Amino acid sequence: MIKFYIDLFKKREESFNFDLIREIPCLVEDHINLALCKPIDDIEIKEAVFDLGSSKSSKPYGFSEILCRRYWDIVGLQLCDEIKILFSEWKMEPGWNDTHLVLTPKILNPERISQFRPIVAAILYTK
16 A cells, blocks of 8 residues: 555656747747846745644644744744755755655555555745
8 A cells, every 4th residue: 555655646757848949939028027036035935834724733843833933033034044055056955855654544444555544744934
């Protein structure tokens, strides 16, 4: 059963034909592109975190969106610094992209994979 989900979600190498991009007309004006590429700031990050829905379940490490908002004065600066590094240097801390998959049975004494319901717990940073 575990192998089924590992195979389902493992990273696959995919090829992409970059020649196709040359055929797509550029519709984004320079001033819009500048706005999209400007460095992200702490206010924008805080607004994004506070706009996230209130999750009823804790994340894999037990830290939900509600706790992040409540203790923003403690965790906000570090969260902002790490997100800015992600956007500027394209570096992601180990574990940031981790997702925990929990299989809950749909029936008593399940015997087949179809008798389980997968529930995914994503890390807050990736939202």
